[in-house]
Amino acid sequence: MRLPFRLLTAIAATAMAAATPAPAVRAATPLLIWPIDPVITADRGGAMLWLENRGKTPAMLQIRVYRWTQADGQDQYEEQREVSASPPVVEIPGGQRQVIRLSRQGDQRAPGESAYRIIIDEVPTRATPANPSPEGTAAGAVAVQFQMRYSLPLFTYGAGTDPASVAAASPRAAALLRCELADGPQGKALRLRNIGPVHARVVDLSLTTPAGAASLGAGLVGYVLPGAALTRPLPKGATGREPLSMAGRQGERITIAGCAPE
Structure with missing residues (x-):
């Protein structure tokens, strides 16, 4: 199934939040991700992706992997079963880090290069206050919670093919x-x-x-x-x-x- 949504990068979402006027805005969780271009080579069954919560409150994240193709200059994303992310949902306390294992399924590996996109979505949690601190906020101001979406490329390789x-x-x-x-x-x-x-x-x-x-x-x-x-x-x-x-x-x-x- 092709996915019709457009992917927002962390930088674009942050810039939009900063530029959009609002009575009160609570920033999304600052997240450090590395490596930003993971690969699964022909001689390995997977790779590791690290997520670090640089904030003070817990962050709930959902991690999904989609097959990535391009047609007419546009990115296309499809559900797939070749590569999985474990765990698919994780809660990271403030100041802590979590490893996500990207595993290639099965012994049959497609020849050449296969492209995927890792989508990391921030999920609102109960630990996130419903309203910001009243300090510096006018009475009756509305709080806006921004959710972040991160998109990373992932490439896998069959025997004899890697960069x-x-x-x-x-x-x-x-x-x-x-x-x-x-x-x-x-x-x-x-x-x-x-x-x-x-x-x-x-x-x-x-x-x-x-x-x-x-x-x-x-x-x-x-x-x-x-x-x-x-x-x-x-x-x-x-x-x-x-x-x-x-x-x-x-x-x-x-x-x-x-x-x-x-």
């Missing part, structure tokens, strides 16, 4: 992107298609124009799964034939050839 082995065979194979020039809703657009065997992580994407570097996205622009594509509007004054560049995992710049017509 390290693929990168060793070809330095470009781990992020093999081909640029195409396509028609977008607002005119010409750049489309980066992943023709490699594993996902590409696109960070600090820019296009070299006659006027200088034109940013197509700062920070983590997104992930492009094998066979999928990432689309960005063509900057004003650019033809699409100019080279692109993005940051590699070690901070180096990776150059991508200019776009070819669709």
